[in-house]
Amino acid sequence: MTMADAADVTIIGGGPVGLFGMYCAGLNCLDAQLLESLDRVGGQLEHLYPEKPIYDVGGFPKISGRELIEQLKRQAFQYSGRVVPNVTASSLETGSLRHRIHTNQGIFESRVVIITAGIGEFIPRRMNIPAIDQFEGRGLYYVVNQLSDFDGQRVLVVGGGDSAADWAMAIADRAQQVTMIHRRDAFQCHKDSLRKLQSHSAVALVPNRSLLRLEGDQQVQRAYLQDTKEGPLADPLTVDRVIIAIGLVAGTAIFQEWGLPLEGHEIRVASDMSTGRPGVYAAGDVATYPGKVKLIAAGFGEVATAVEAACKFLGA
Ligand SMILES: Cc1cc2nc3c(=O)[nH]c(=O)nc-3n(C[C@H](O)[C@H](O)[C@H](O)COP(=O)(O)OP(=O)(O)OC[C@H]3O[C@@H](n4cnc5c(N)ncnc54)[C@H](O)[C@@H]3O)c2cc1C
Numbered sequence: 116m117t118m119a120d121a122a123d124v125t126i127i128g129g130g131p132v133g134l135f136g137m138y139c140a141g142l143n144c145l146d147a148q149l150l151e152s153l154d155r156v157g158g159q160l161e162h163l164y165p166e167k168p169i170y171d172v173g174g175f176p177k178i179s180g181r182e183l184i185e186q187l188k189r190q191a192f193q194y195s196g197r198v199v200p201n202v203t204a205s206s207l208e209t210g211s212l213r214h215r216i217h218t219n220q221g222i223f224e225s226r227v228v229i230i231t232a233g234i235g236e237f238i239p240r241r242m243n244i245p246a247i248d249q250f251e252g253r254g255l256y257y258v259v260n261q262l263s264d265f266d267g268q269r270v271l272v273v274g275g276g277d278s279a280a281d282w283a284m285a286i287a288d289r290a291q292q293v294t295m296i297h298r299r300d301a302f303q304c305h306k307d308s309l310r311k312l313q314s315h316s317a318v319a320l321v322p323n324r325s326l327l328r329l330e331g332d333q334q335v336q337r338a339y340l341q342d343t344k345e346g347p348l349a350d351p352l353t354v355d356r357v358i359i360a361i362g363l364v365a366g367t368a369i370f371q372e373w374g375l376p377l378e379g380h381e382i383r384v385a386s387d388m389s390t391g392r393p394g395v396y397a398a399g400d401v402a403t404y405p406g407k408v409k410l411i412a413a414g415f416g417e418v419a420t421a422v423e424a425a426c427k428f429l430g431a
Pocket of ligand 1: 127128204205278281398412
């Protein structure tokens with residue numbers, strides 16, 4: 116590839132934030148390319164919760180993960196930016212006038228790089244319980260692709276954060292019974308979700324409970340729980356489905372090698388989303404700064420800021 120072939124902007128990661136970044140780049144008449152590890156764009160929304168409703172993106176009172184990605188694609192692809200799937204960026208080399216992004220499909224050159232790699236690979240956090248994973252595909256879910264799997268079922272949701280609450284809400288009207296347990300005293304999801312779940316007749320919220328083991332013949336049938344203050348409970352909960360929603364393991368170790376400022380697994384950025392390396396920006400779940408919230412809406416603002424900063428950097 117020659118200097119003339121270098122893109123103005125390369126966006127690494129085709130989740131919602133990278134897609135909105137492609138739109139912003141097109142709006143600014145930048146020549147942009149998007150590198151995505153997986154075979155299709157969409158990030159966590161497409162691969163982890165395509166059917167779950169999202170309520171907190173401006174302009175959409177309720178929209179599913181997949182629908183939001185479809186809208187983002189329509190918005191981004193009105194411009195001529197290129198999307199290159201099945202490309203994983205593995206290292207970044209910075210020269211004086213361009214960056215060289217090393218990938219499993221060769222080197223991509225670019226004048227500016229915006230990293231929107233989210234949480235990297237999607238690795239749901241597993242329960243550290245012996246033999247539990249034998250029930251995956253037999254009633255145990257770490258990733259929910261079809262809400263209809265829960266129609267008329269007795270469901271246990273394990274987790275006390277927003278993901279667990281979102282799943283409980285998404286299935287509450289279709290399941291026979293939803294029991295959501297959390298090992299702490301208080302659930303940590305949004306207050307409004309908690310209020311809605313508390314007032315739903317099919318939902319029981321039980322704090323101070325953890326899962327000890329699952330039992331069943333072909334399918335999961337019983338969940339043995341423990342009171343986190345008083346010890347194991349004798350009687351199991353009768354269940355048909357179990358959703359484990361205790362978070363994701365960050366798969367961004369790759370950036371340890373890139374020489375960027377890191378805070379834990381995230382890239383530390385300034386208020387213009389710059390990383391400290393000239394021409395390299397980060398936005399979305401992969402980026403951090405004081406007061407950061409990992410939400411789609413926040414990522415949209417961040418990537419718009421990053422593209423504006425990139426324009427100034429390029430003199431565009
Ligand atoms: C169950 C669940 C429910 C949620 N519900 C909501 C909600 O209701 N509202 C809300 O605002 N947020 C919600 N979130 C959080 C939201 O999904 C994230 O904040 C959002 O996906 C972040 O977008 P992103 O584009 O930064 O990263 P991601 O969505 O993680 O996308 C990153 C993309 O980068 C790709 N990638 C990673 N590494 C590389 C690499 N080295 N090279 C090339 N490509 C790479 C990945 O394959 C992926 O496609 C939820 C999350 C979960 C798990």
